[in-house]
Amino acid sequence: MCLIAVNRTDLIKSYKNTVEEFNQTINSLQDKYTRVMIEKDQLQNNFNSLSQKKLELETRVNNLTAEKSQLQSNFNSLSQKKLDLKIFFWLGNLCGPVCYFISNELKSWSDSRQYCRDQGADLVIINTEEKQVSLFSERVWIGLSDIENEGNMTWVDNSAVNQEFWLEEEPNNAGGNEDCIELMPSETIKNWNDLPCSENRKGICEKYTVKNFL
Template sequence: MRNMDIDQVYANIGVLNPRKKDGVGQQSVHPYRVTTVFLGLLCVLLLTGINGIFLYQRNQLNNLTKVRDQLQTSYNNLTKERDQLQTNYNTLVKKKDQLLSETGMLNKIKGRHCPKGWIQFQSSCYYNTTLKKTWEDSRQDCIDRGADLVIINSREEQSFINQLSKLDKHIWIGLTDSDTEGTWIWVDGSPLTTKFWEKQPNNNHDKDCVEFIHKSYDPGVWKDRKCQRPNSWICEI
């Protein structure tokens, strides 16, 4: 009976503590965990790479922006220099043209010999008469002399004519609007630019011709008159 009890105890112990087989009962590692770890590491590497690329591209963009700004500044500076050079060039061209004009005038004056009885002023010669004729007849007299009625292009010339007209204070000049009313044209066909009107012209009663009126003060004035009015005149060549 005692032996049976002991056997029973051992039997119970065997049930309670069975022998473990090799590899059985140990916690196994599941494949999906390995995959998860691998994917996690891959994501970290990808994020690190993307971040590196982003930083690189941002630096490149910043560098390109700086280069663009520098190029824009250089372009603006070159544009200013070009504009300044163009201004200087235009100024030099004007000075050159002015010098050529003055040189031509000086050459004319140097080589000019006015006919007897004519008075020289700058590059022109002037003939003053005390006779009195209509505007048309006065002009014809100038044409017969190889000239035409005087054309006044500057204040200096206006002052000179004022000096010539001391004896006869009313002088015909080569200005008329007989072709088109209100459009004043010099006898050489050039338009009127320099003006010395005295509250004129009023164009009343077919006043299509212009007389120069001498004044004791510089430089004299103009008035429109009827062309049939008798006046003295000045010719110019």
């Protein structure tokens, strides 16, 4: 009987030790869990904060991009107006009775003429040597064509040509469709060339009054 009592005592003591170990393990795990949850909350807060900053930065980037686009649009608009209104050269006094300006876009002869007309002008008529010498030496449309009557060159005001400044062997109506006249770079005063009206060139515009032009 005593042996059985001793064994029960040892067994109870062993159980108590085991329970204590379990409790310690549970407490340790609970502490670790608590620390992990605190760290998780901190990380979640950091994540939320970073997400908010990310959204704020994205909003700022979008706003700056929109502002940049608007500024670029304004700049392009102002640049266009500057180019459209810029006087490149003149005869006599500043614009005198006649202003000359050059379009900034490459267009067909008809579109170039329409551009000039939209500015209250027309493609230039070159009826004097003084005028011919004064104009830019670059490939540009002038107001001369035989669109209305093949072989009969006339200016945009329907006047006839009284002085000609053709390049050598021009006009040649190559291909049978060269009805519009351009001014080409040349070492001499003679720099007119006929070519298809659909080709894209700048155009020299001529305006007989500066009123309301600028």
